[in-house]
Amino acid sequence: MTAVPVAAGAASLNAARIVAGVHLALRRIAGPAIVLVLWHLASTQGWVDPRFVPSPVTVLHALQEWMFGPKGASPYSGTWFAHAGNSAYRVIVGFLMAAAAGVIIGSLIGWFRFVSDLVDPVIQVLRPIPITAWVPFAVIFFGIRDGSAFFLIALGAFFPIVVNTAAGVAGAPQLLVRAARMLGIRPYMLLPRVVLPAAMPFIFTGLRLGIGLAWVLVIVAEMMAVKSGLGFAMWDAYYFLRLDIIIAAMLSVGALGFLSDLIIRLIGRRFLRWSRGL
Amino acid sequence: MSGSVPGRGRPQRDQRIVVRGLRKRFIDISRQEEVIALDGIDLDIGDDEFLTILGPSGCGKTTLLNIIASFEKATGGEVLLDGETVRKPGPDRGVVFQEYALFPWLTVQQNIEFGLRERRVPRAERREYVQRQIASVGLSGFEQRYPHELSGGMRQRVALARVLVNNPKILLMDEPFAALDAQTRSMMQQELLGVWSAERRTAIFITHNIEEAVLLGDRVVVMTARPGRIKEIVAIDLPRPRDVTSTEFNQTRRRIGALLEVEVQAAFAAMRAETTSMQ
Numbered sequence: 001m002t003a004v005p006v007a008a009g010a011a012s013l014n015a016a017r018i019v020a021g022v023h024l025a026l027r028r029i030a031g032p033a034i035v036l037v038l039w040h041l042a043s044t045q046g047w048v049d050p051r052f053v054p055s056p057v058t059v060l061h062a063l064q065e066w067m068f069g070p071k072g073a074s075p076y077s078g079t080w081f082a083h084a085g086n087s088a089y090r091v092i093v094g095f096l097m098a099a100a101a102g103v104i105i106g107s108l109i110g111w112f113r114f115v116s117d118l119v120d121p122v123i124q125v126l127r128p129i130p131i132t133a134w135v136p137f138a139v140i141f142f143g144i145r146d147g148s149a150f151f152l153i154a155l156g157a158f159f160p161i162v163v164n165t166a167a168g169v170a171g172a173p174q175l176l177v178r179a180a181r182m183l184g185i186r187p188y189m190l191l192p193r194v195v196l197p198a199a200m201p202f203i204f205t206g207l208r209l210g211i212g213l214a215w216v217l218v219i220v221a222e223m224m225a226v227k228s229g230l231g232f233a234m235w236d237a238y239y240f241l242r243l244d245i246i247i248a249a250m251l252s253v254g255a256l257g258f259l260s261d262l263i264i265r266l267i268g269r270r271f272l273r274w275s276r277g278l
Numbered sequence: 279m280s281g282s283v284p285g286r287g288r289p290q291r292d293q294r295i296v297v298r299g300l301r302k303r304f305i306d307i308s309r310q311e312e313v314i315a316l317d318g319i320d321l322d323i324g325d326d327e328f329l330t331i332l333g334p335s336g337c338g339k340t341t342l343l344n345i346i347a348s349f350e351k352a353t354g355g356e357v358l359l360d361g362e363t364v365r366k367p368g369p370d371r372g373v374v375f376q377e378y379a380l381f382p383w384l385t386v387q388q389n390i391e392f393g394l395r396e397r398r399v400p401r402a403e404r405r406e407y408v409q410r411q412i413a414s415v416g417l418s419g420f421e422q423r424y425p426h427e428l429s430g431g432m433r434q435r436v437a438l439a440r441v442l443v444n445n446p447k448i449l450l451m452d453e454p455f456a457a458l459d460a461q462t463r464s465m466m467q468q469e470l471l472g473v474w475s476a477e478r479r480t481a482i483f484i485t486h487n488i489e490e491a492v493l494l495g496d497r498v499v500v501m502t503a504r505p506g507r508i509k510e511i512v513a514i515d516l517p518r519p520r521d522v523t524s525t526e527f528n529q530t531r532r533r534i535g536a537l538l539e540v541e542v543q544a545a546f547a548a549m550r551a552e553t554t555s556m557q
Contacts, residue, residue: 175377175379178347178367178373179373179375179380179381180392180396181349181367182349182368182369182371182372183392183396183440183441183444184368184393184444185392185393193396197381200383274383274424
């Protein structure tokens with residue numbers, strides 16, 4: 001009963017952990033793998049018309065050529081980075097505008113009763129209107145260029161950010177506000193020093209919803225109101241029945257959206273280290 | 279000042295806090311009726327006196343403390359601190375809450391530094407006070423921890439240090455140890471007494487625990503069931519440190535227990551009447 005059984009125990013514990021890890025990885029890969037296999041079979045076995053549902057292999061080839069093919073070899077060859085860059089640029093600018101406006105206005109709504117009475121009804125009425133309904137106005141005021149995309153993305157991403165920020169600020173614990181006042185804080189410092197930090201988990205939830213919407217809206221904007229970017233490429237490919245390009249663009253948007261959400265989550269994790277214990 | 283004279287229960291010293299005719303009414307919205315939480319409270323608290331307040335739940339003891347801290351406004355009467363009416367919360371009245379109320383996004387050190395920083399005390403001075411305070415409440419080595427990484431007892435130490443560092447005229451404590459286990463609680467009581475006697479603080483301490491009230495207080499204020507009035511103020515003449523197993527301690531405890539029991543029964547009866555009338 002000395003070192004030997006203990007070491008053996010540790011070794012078998014390690015082995016068990018590795019087995020459990022492998023199992024988990026297999027379970028998580030299994031779903032997407034099944035979908036891919038079914039998709040491939042559907043396309044290659046003639047269950048569906050391969051012109052309308054190209055196989056995963058066809059899509060992969062299309063994406064590869066789109067990304068790395070020599071420019072001019074075919075209409076799409078080598079143009080992926082330009083399109084993706086355009087879309088990402090619009091998402092970033094629109095999202096930052098939405099974040100700035102949403103956090104500032106949301107804070108004011110959550111903190112000042114009269115701002116809430118004045119502004120909140122306006123937001124609640126505008127919020128359910130689909131952003132696509134604003135496209136004509138965007139085009140009239142900003143033309144067929146970046147401004148339209150910025151406007152649509154910023155407007156759409158603004159709502160979840162402003163609503164969540166306002167809820168977080170209004171719901172900041174009264175106990176912490178009392179504690180800060182008791183410690184001698186100047187009243188105008190309550191918002192930046194106590195209420196906003198307490199609202200951070202809400203604000204980050206709003207930002208994550210906002211960046212997700214930004215990717216939805218950049219595609220909408222590029223299909224309808226701008227002549228470049230992944231959304232434009234999708235619409236263009238539809239005219240030429242290049243459904244492989246459409247699927248490649250869809251996968252690209254999915255990957256970029258996931259990446260940008262991950263970045264916000266990582267930033268949030270740094271800011272919100274404290275909240276894990278709440 | 280008579281602070282160093284033994285038998286410090288006697289209210290002969292200078293008055294630090296004077297409470298005059300304090301009244302608090304509010305409307306219970308769900309029941310559509312007026313509630314009288316405090317009904318004419320008069321209380322003098324001497325310089326470096328330790329006053330404990332005991333009463334059944336709902337008797338308004340927290341309301342009394344909140345009015346002294348200026349978190350709530352009284353309907354009538356006033357609270358004087360060193361002869362001046364209190365109007366808004368401030369670092370001269372340091373509050374320790376039962377729920378700690380630490381800022382969870384700040385480290386132990388930043389929490390303790392909060393008041394000094396917000397009042398623009400220069401950094402070097404600030405650091406010095408904070409370091410000294412951290413050492414005196416036994417938090418050395420925990421400066422960079424976050425509140426959620428600490429036990430309840432440690433969190434309450436941070437809360438205490440956070441107000442002591444501001445050098446308050448009075449400590450207001452609302453059942454600060456109620457959420458702690460018995461051992462930690464007993465340890466914190468001793469530490470609090472240590473701080474209190476070493477630094478000559480004035481303190482108001484609310485509790486519903488008779489032993490705690492008798493152990494800590496120079497005087498124990500027993501409050502009535504709603505509407506909250508002062509039923510009796512009992513001076514505790516036992517020498518410190520007090521022995522909770524001694525005959526004298528337990529006699530005092532029994533006497534105060536008997537006073538309180540009547541009020542707890544009254545509070546229960548009132549509560550039962552309310553529930554039956556609601557059904």
